[in-house]
Amino acid sequence: MSKKKFISEVFKSGGTIGALSPSSSFLAKKMLKPIHFDTANCIVEFGPGTGVFTHKLLENMNSNAILLTFEINPTFHDELMKINDSRLIVINDSAEKIDHYLLLHNQKKADYIISSLPFAMIPDVVVDNILKNSFEVLSEKGKFIQFQYSLNALSKLKLLFSKVKISFTFLNLPPAFVFVCSK
Numbered sequence: 001m002s003k004k005k006f007i008s009e010v011f012k013s014g015g016t017i018g019a020l021s022p023s024s025s026f027l028a029k030k031m032l033k034p035i036h037f038d039t040a041n042c043i044v045e046f047g048p049g050t051g052v053f054t055h056k057l058l059e060n061m062n063s064n065a066i067l068l069t070f071e072i073n074p075t076f077h078d079e080l081m082k083i084n085d086s087r088l089i090v091i092n093d094s095a096e097k098i099d100h101y102l103l104l105h106n107q108k109k110a111d112y113i114i115s116s117l118p119f120a121m122i123p124d125v126v127v128d129n130i131l132k133n134s135f136e137v138l139s140e141k142g143k144f145i146q147f148q149y150s151l152n153a154l155s156k157l158k159l160l161f162s163k164v165k166i167s168f169t170f171l172n173l174p175p176a177f178v179f180v181c182s183k
Contacts, residue, residue, distance in 0.1 A: 023052045023116065026171035027147060030178045031114055034143050037061055040111040042102070045069045046095040046130070047116040049076050051083065057114070058085050068105065070095040096129045099137050109139040115146040119153045127156065135160045135183070144181040149174050157181050 023031075031053060035043070037060040048054045048069045057067055068089045071077045080090045091101055095117060102110060113134050119127045134144055144161065146153065157164050161181035168177050 023049070023147075023176075024169075024172040025052075026169050027176055027178070028053050028056050030167060030169050031145055031147060032056055032060065034145060034180050035060070035112050037065075041065050042107045042110050043067050044098060044102075044110045044113045044134075045115075046113065047071065047118075048080060049073070049116060051076075051080055053114055053116065054080065054083065054088070058083070058088060061087060063087075066105065066107070068098075068101055068107075068110075070098070070101075094126070094130075096126060096133060098130075098133050102137055109142065110134075110137050111139050111142050113138060113142070113144045115144065117146075119146075119148060119156070120150065127153075131156060131160055138183060140183060142183070144179075146179045146181070147176045148179070149176055151177060153179065 040061065041064065043057055043061065043065065045053060045057065045067060048071050054067070054069055061067060066087050066089060068091060069080060070091050070093060071080055072092065072094065074092070077090060077092045089105060093101070098110070102108070117130065138144060146157070154164065154166070157179055161183060163182040165180045166177055169175060
């Protein structure tokens with residue numbers, strides 16, 4: 001997807017897209033670094049947008065793993081549907097329903113959840129539901145990995161997760177914090 005089309009979607013989104021441009025490869029590298037691809041069987045991605053992380057996840061996943069992506073923007077959803085990979089399941093629904101879709105695809109737990117959701121632009125009750133449901137379906141050794149442009153989400157993450165590591169990358173527009181959360 002072109003940068004021009006991405007920016008057009010940002011203006012049409014009504015506040016559901018929190019970025020000014022697609023994520024950089026530097027941010028993708030930081031987001032995916034904590035993942036043990038050799039043992040991950042189920043990865044979930046919230047808000048894949050143009051698929052920057054999606055493509056990198058699929059490049060590194062083992063052949064038996066699955067990737068469930070939750071994208072509510074119809075244009076981005078349609079772009080993701082063009083990816084020809086049987087391990088990818090593209091869902092046009094709210095990330096709040098992660099438990100339902102895991103069961104639907106015969107998965108008890110998610111090994112990793114990668115989130116690009118703009119929590120500052122989503123109602124608190126929805127963010128709370130997404131985080132609570134994510135915590136419940138995350139495997140005991142799994143990780144919830146979230147990026148944000150501020151530290152506003154930190155308190156919500158610390159309420160649920162016992163360990164939250166924070167890193168930062170300047171090499172993204174805008175620069176971003178990466179939260180790696182463990183049970």
